[in-house]
Amino acid sequence: MRERRAPQRQNGRTKPGAAESKRVTLPRALSKLGYCSRTQAEKLIADGRVTVNGRTVLDSAAWIDLSSATIAVDGSDVAAEPMTYLMLNKPRGLVTTRHDPEGRPTVFDCLKDVDTPHLSPVGRLDKASEGLLLFTNDTVFAQALLDPVTHVTKTYHVQVDRVMEPDMLAEMAYGVRHDGELLKATAATLLRQGERNSWIEVELDEGRNRQIRRMLEALGTECLRLVRVAIGDLKLGDLPKGAVRALTEAELKALRRRAGMETTKRTR
Incomplete structure (x- = not known):
């Protein structure tokens, strides 16, 4: 008979094994249910706003069973939301945040007619940048796309203020240093190019802050x-x-495959 291994213990708590796939930490549970990010969940827990089966839980490391636990925030039960996957053509001049302390327009101004709560952008585009920006309440999907290990590529069309020589393009692919950091x-x-400027296509498989602008600088x-x-593959x-607009099933499946995810979820 095959010996049954005892659950591993970590920091004095039982760590769930493969057979306990429904057991997750409380912040992870709120994230998987699409309620908020794990970081936001940790703050809600620390503030005493989260209960499990009617009891307030203040420990973010607490494990719960998603198949049986009743989680509530501020007295309202948290139920799994349908997973939503949207793409926005971000205009220039919007900041990628939900609330801006300076009162500037944000990308969420474009989502006023979307009734799905707890949507978050997948990564960022700075205020002066435009184009494709994803939103979802599927935090696992978002993390997989952003994980440096998965190397999901992002493609940019960039207008520069000069005729771009082949050796400069080669340098960008080889790597340039900016403030001591190697950017590649x-x-x-x-x-295409004109007499005084050029359009180039740049592909990245990492997301460093203002990476293309810094490389060009x-x-x-x-x-x-x-x-x-x-x-x-999403264009x-x-x-x-x-x-x-919502992503199609085919688009979502291709992105999940690129991110190394094995299963698919239905779009809303």
Whole structure:
């Protein structure tokens, strides 16, 4: 008879094994239910706003069984929400946050007609950047797309203030240093050029802060426009600026495959 292994203990608590796949930490449970991110959940728990089976839980490391536990926030039960996956053609001038302390317009101004709560952007585009931005309440999916290990590529079309020479494009692919940090594009190619400026296509498989703008700055080049046109196999296409649409089943399946996820979920 095969010996049954005892559950491992971690920091004085029982860590669930493979047979206990429904057991997760409380912040993870709130995240899996689509209520909020794990970081937001930890704050709710610390503030005493979360109960499990009627009892307040203040320990973010507590394990619960998702198949049987009743979780509530501020007295209201938390139920699993349908998973929602949206794409936005972000206009220039919007900040990627839900609430801006400076009162600037945000990407959520484009989602006013979307009634799904707890949507979050998958990554960011800075205020001056445009193009494809994903939103979802599926935190596992979002984390898989953003995980550096999965290397899901992002493609950008970039207008620069000069004729881009082949050796400069080669440098971007080879790697340039900015403020002591090595920044590298997966690929950099010329799309078209005029007498004084060029459009180039840049592909990244990592998401460092202002990476393309910093690479160009290191090469003495100014970025005039930056538009994200694809994430993995998902293309921005002809979606109008400021418009939002749901991902198709095929698009979602392709993204999940790119992110190394084995199963698919239905879109809303």
